[in-house]
Amino acid sequence: MHDAENQTGHRAVESLLNYETVKYFGNEALERTRFEKAQLDYEKAAVHNKVGLSVLNTGQGIIISLGLVGLMLLFALKIKEGIFTVGDLVLINVYLLQLYVPLNMLGFAYREIKRSLIEMAAMFGLFEALPDIKDDDDCAELVFRDGNVTFDRVSFSYGVGRDVLKDVSFDVPAGKKVALVGGSGSGKTTLSRLLFRFYDPLSGTVQIDGQNIKNVRQDSLRQMIGIVPQDTVLFNESIFYNIHYGNTKATKADVERAAKAAKIHDFILSLPEGYDTVVGERGVKLSGGEKQRVAIARTLLKKPKIFLFDEATSALDTHTEKALQENLNEISKGCTTLAIAHRLSTIVDAYKIIVLDKGRVVEEGSHHGLLKKKGYYAALWAKQSRKENEKS
Numbered sequence: 001m002h003d004a005e006n007q008t009g010h011r012a013v014e015s016l017l018n019y020e021t022v023k024y025f026g027n028e029a030l031e032r033t034r035f036e037k038a039q040l041d042y043e044k045a046a047v048h049n050k051v052g053l054s055v056l057n058t059g060q061g062i063i064i065s066l067g068l069v070g071l072m073l074l075f076a077l078k079i080k081e082g083i084f085t086v087g088d089l090v091l092i093n094v095y096l097l098q099l100y101v102p103l104n105m106l107g108f109a110y111r112e113i114k115r116s117l118i119e120m121a122a123m124f125g126l127f128e129a130l131p132d133i134k135d136d137d138d139c140a141e142l143v144f145r146d147g148n149v150t151f152d153r154v155s156f157s158y159g160v161g162r163d164v165l166k167d168v169s170f171d172v173p174a175g176k177k178v179a180l181v182g183g184s185g186s187g188k189t190t191l192s193r194l195l196f197r198f199y200d201p202l203s204g205t206v207q208i209d210g211q212n213i214k215n216v217r218q219d220s221l222r223q224m225i226g227i228v229p230q231d232t233v234l235f236n237e238s239i240f241y242n243i244h245y246g247n248t249k250a251t252k253a254d255v256e257r258a259a260k261a262a263k264i265h266d267f268i269l270s271l272p273e274g275y276d277t278v279v280g281e282r283g284v285k286l287s288g289g290e291k292q293r294v295a296i297a298r299t300l301l302k303k304p305k306i307f308l309f310d311e312a313t314s315a316l317d318t319h320t321e322k323a324l325q326e327n328l329n330e331i332s333k334g335c336t337t338l339a340i341a342h343r344l345s346t347i348v349d350a351y352k353i354i355v356l357d358k359g360r361v362v363e364e365g366s367h368h369g370l371l372k373k374k375g376y377y378a379a380l381w382a383k384q385s386r387k388e389n390e391k392s
């Protein structure tokens, strides 16, 4: 019954959260049947449960009543024979009733205990789940010196047959901007997850200022890095709350400054409710570009030592992107920055460009150097420039 109940809740939440997708494909009926099926399963389990309980209670009642009647008859006979008095009968009747009432509770207690045991088993199961990434007992804080990030022969796989990174080595010198480019699925986002230590590499190391991030405390590592992820998810709260989330100690003025730097302040003020505008589930009431800029403002507020932008401006038009890019360059000046780029025009100024293909570093160098090489990057650049020209 518990499982079925969880299932119905899960189905309802899932189809309601994804209501847009449900409607895009006209699958309301499908969702309804799936929900109905879950409900039916729950109904069956609940009826089963109730029937069991009724049988238990009725059975108990019958046994108790039979016992009572039998004993009374026995006593009546003994009184007739003159062995017991009527007073004895009343006494034994009271005793029996006192004994039976708690016995009747037994069914209830049994059900409650059983239910608690099931819930406890689930809870202990959760306790026993070990986190994949754990701090060693004796690990130290990450000591930030100047922000050198090094990937050293890193290989990674999400599971058997899902090898993503193969022997990736590169470094991001302190205070420089390094760009990461490559086709979709080449492992760029995975590299950012490794740097943030959501996963540990299968082999090889990721180092910051010479310290293997495996050997430092996770909170000290994550405090230092500011990520603007590829897919921004916001809380269904006000815009202010969402930006303020980046640093809960920041003041209102700080939040506005970050919003200005992320080129979203003017837009927010143009909304009837300004910073108090609620953004909807996961931020559905904002456009992709607006969401990205809120996410950038949030990360700027965190004031990290190392920036990681994962296609952070991909949903913006070229014009806004340029303006925002200038701001970002300004802010991240002197900070180590790893920029995963979608549009190559945003990273021509990068100190170094790493080209990733199918999980391997295939080229590495400055924009001009790579163009001269006439390899993968040059081809990518030619393709994108052609597209941009066609558009304008």
Ligand SMILES: Nc1ncnc2c1ncn2[C@@H]1O[C@H](COP(=O)(O)OP(=O)(O)O)[C@@H](O)[C@H]1O
Pocket (backbone or CB within 6 Å): 158, 162, 164, 182, 183, 184, 185, 186, 187, 188, 189, 190, 191
């Ligand atoms: N959580 C995950 N579990 C399993 N496979 C994943 C997961 N995330 C990404 N992948 C796979 O890893 C590969 C690289 O993904 P990703 O790093 O997101 O690429 P990129 O950001 O370069 O487009 C893809 O083939 C993707 O399907």
Ligand SMILES: [Mg+2]
Pocket (backbone or CB within 6 Å): 188, 189, 190, 230, 310
């Ligand atoms: Mg990606």
